[in-house]
Amino acid sequence: MNLEIERRFRVRDAGWRALAEGEWLKQGYLSVDPQRTVRVRVKGEQAWLTLKSLITEVARHEFEYPIPCRDADAILAAMCPFVVEKRRYRIEHAGLTWEVDEFFGANAGLVLAEVELASEDQPYQRPDWLGDEVTHDPRYTNSYLSEHPWPSWPDNQPAGEENR
Amino acid sequence: MNLEIERRFRVRDAGWRALAEGEWLKQGYLSVDPQRTVRVRVKGEQAWLTLKSLITEVARHEFEYPIPCRDADAILAAMCPFVVEKRRYRIEHAGLTWEVDEFFGANAGLVLAEVELASEDQPYQRPDWLGDEVTHDPRYTNSYLSEHPWPSWPDNQPAGEENR
Numbered sequence: 001m002n003l004e005i006e007r008r009f010r011v012r013d014a015g016w017r018a019l020a021e022g023e024w025l026k027q028g029y030l031s032v033d034p035q036r037t038v039r040v041r042v043k044g045e046q047a048w049l050t051l052k053s054l055i056t057e058v059a060r061h062e063f064e065y066p067i068p069c070r071d072a073d074a075i076l077a078a079m080c081p082f083v084v085e086k087r088r089y090r091i092e093h094a095g096l097t098w099e100v101d102e103f104f105g106a107n108a109g110l111v112l113a114e115v116e117l118a119s120e121d122q123p124y125q126r127p128d129w130l131g132d133e134v135t136h137d138p139r140y141t142n143s144y145l146s147e148h149p150w151p152s153w154p155d156n157q158p159a160g161e162e163n164r
Numbered sequence: 165m166n167l168e169i170e171r172r173f174r175v176r177d178a179g180w181r182a183l184a185e186g187e188w189l190k191q192g193y194l195s196v197d198p199q200r201t202v203r204v205r206v207k208g209e210q211a212w213l214t215l216k217s218l219i220t221e222v223a224r225h226e227f228e229y230p231i232p233c234r235d236a237d238a239i240l241a242a243m244c245p246f247v248v249e250k251r252r253y254r255i256e257h258a259g260l261t262w263e264v265d266e267f268f269g270a271n272a273g274l275v276l277a278e279v280e281l282a283s284e285d286q287p288y289q290r291p292d293w294l295g296d297e298v299t300h301d302p303r304y305t306n307s308y309l310s311e312h313p314w315p316s317w318p319d320n321q322p323a324g325e326e327n328r
Binding site for chain 1: 194195197199200202213215217225227229231235238239242243244
């Protein structure tokens with residue numbers, strides 16, 4: 001078991017893009033309940049089954065097990081109604097590793113940055129391209145995004161009557 | 165991936181009890197959705213994480229992975245609101261292995277028998293102690309029983325007004 005302490009942000013601009021190569025991730029969920037999230041993830045020729053349980057909005061218990069890629073593909077196809085596809089860029093900045101996720105598929109257009117910390121109050125230095133923090137907005141979890149793609153959120157709809 | 169083809173029954177009497185030793189199982193669920201059941205099971209010093217997906221009431225896809233026992237205990241405690249505790253007896257009869265599950269805890273009093281078959285229409289010989297088939301009643305799945313213990317079912321309530 002690991003304790004995962006993570007803060008999550010939007011990005012302000014594309015300044016992160018030239019800083020890393022990026023690798024392709026595809027993942028789906030067997031449970032999106034925040035107390036018992038069950039994720040299957042494929043990255044290249046590797047795959048994992050991951051269980052996460054919310055402790056606070058910043059901290060989670062995490063259990064992760066490698067599984068055969070052919071199992072993961074079959075589980076994604078047969079048991080995961082919604083999948084998330086993204087490219088992940090790992091960027092070192094001031095002693096910490098930032099993971100920038102560029103979403104594709106149903107969530108195309110969304111870019112999020114995450115940093116893993118040793119404690120909830122560990123200080124960190126903001127890269128120039130970092131935007132607003134969204135750690136406390138549960139809609140920005142990948143499990144929520146799998147079922148409720150970002151472009152469909154009310155905030156992201158074209159202007160309504162009042163702006164016409 | 166395995167294809168699991170199973171038929172499930174009540175038992176008629178205790179004729180099964182002298183036929184095997186039995187071993188203790190404790191299991192909990194991270195998802196009870198029949199299309200994507202996620203189970204953690206502990207048996208003695210071994211533990212597994214198992215994913216099942218309903219194909220028909222008799223057939224299921226199944227993926228099973230061994231995990232460390234200390235992980236399983238932590239997952240049961242932190243992420244599984246409902247658990248099933250039972251003793252399982254494996255009984256050979258006419259070339260097939262019957263598993264008789266005697267439930268304890270919230271489901272105390274319930275005994276079920278299961279047989280795994282190679283195909284949905286494989287013939288099988290009924291042991292004397294076997295009762296009615298319940299394969300097609302989804303309430304008799306362990307995942308349903310974990311949340312809705314058998315003694316609480318309306319069928320099992322004391323007689324109502326009409327019988328007074």
